Amino acid sequence: MTAKVITRYPPSPTGFVHIGSVRTALFNHLFAAHNGGEMVLRFEDTDKERSKREYEDDILAGLAWLGLPYSMPAVARQSERTAVYQKHIPKLIEVGAAYEAEAGKDNPDKKVVRFKNPNVKITFQDAVRGEVTFDTTELGDFVIARNIDEPLYHLAVVIDDHEMGVTHVIRGEDHISNTPRQILMLEALGFERPQYAHIPLILAPDKTKLSKRHGAVSVNEYKAQGFIPEAVLNYLALLGWNPGGEQELFTLDELAKLFTLDRVHKAGAVFGLEKLKWFNHEHLKKLSDAEYAARLKAFSDKGIDPRLIPLLKERAQTLVEAVLMLETEFDFFGDPSYEPALLLQKGKILPEVASNHLKALTDLLEHVPHEGFLAAQLKDIIWPYATAQGRGEVLWPLRVALSGKEKSPDPFAIMGLLGKEETRKRIAQALQNL
């Protein structure tokens, strides 16, 4: 059939890896994976002032965290690819497609390279937008290189994409107006035109391009907030793309199987944290208990009782939230201390009533063997009594006696975790407090 599909992810290492940039990488990966191809990565660091190694590391770490695969050419930094560019820039001048010109008044000795604009209309097929036409006349003879061997962004892109065998250029919509000038250069160089696809931008709630001023924008921040890659990927994939149908939860592999460019949207999509949280919770629930505990370790070095994991899974939307719960409503293993009035639900329950119920419960629990002291069975035993006597008046004092807290998991779960001895102790203590 046709040549192997090669997509590209060319970040410029001038900042921490942006969520929009990651979405572009994701789409490039999904398309490549869907077609049995691969995504190549290169660093566009021709801006030497702003490019930094720490940002490169950050980008690579981000991809690793997300689990997005890529390949890299032997020389991946544009700043180190001078030899490659030297093959092509003089050629452009030789064939008359470009010329050297004075840099400007402030720099009389310096010579830049300008592209000789043929002033034509350029039409290209965009995989998501269809036919797009630009008049390149307004571009003038634009500068394509700082000097004979230092190309500027547009030229470097064209040469690198060609050298790396890129077949599909999938990038943000903000690049759509750059496309005609890149096509101009690519034609002058005699390169084949790749397939273009301009994907919609990720927008902030005010509908403008998402940027730092809108808050968390780096994937690191999401990682630090306790989001997991499965959820981030799933959420991002569905921003501006949709496989049709009503399924929303997907793994990366499932997404790759379904991904096609013709289902990519044309309009920008607003990034919504609430829905991301929902995706995170859903994916968190799908982890095994062991895996959940392992991920939690990155946020808390305290050992946690494995029996707590199912409860956390049910409640926490993020891992940070889980840690927080462990420190608050789930922190009931230590000595519970509380205002005795809390036992009475702020005066709603009479002291005699509460203590009668607690005494009755003590008797009920007396017959339960240690081995049978489990949440489900305790519920079976206590439930009929609570129902007969009034659930609120029975269960509230019990829950407070056990947890000492205004909010906590239900009393049966807590008793199961504490065990018979501790449960008896706490109920006795509550009786004394009354």
Place this chain on the structure above:
RNA sequence: GGCCCCAUCGUCUAAUGGUUAGGACGAGUGCUUUUCAAGCACUAAACCGGGGUUCGACUCCCCGUGGGGUCACCA
């Protein structure tokens, strides 16, 4: 402003000429093991406007309007 792109509930979206315009997040209400969550049920919520084309338009065309992107020796 020039050029280019876009337009379904508040948000993410389904629908590809014929649906009571569907789902999800969020919101509200109720139920539940009467705390907090979770869960479940229900409710409110959208085709930007105007012209065409057509027996029939959310879907096709045109014009408005609105929004966005881009106009560097940044990428």
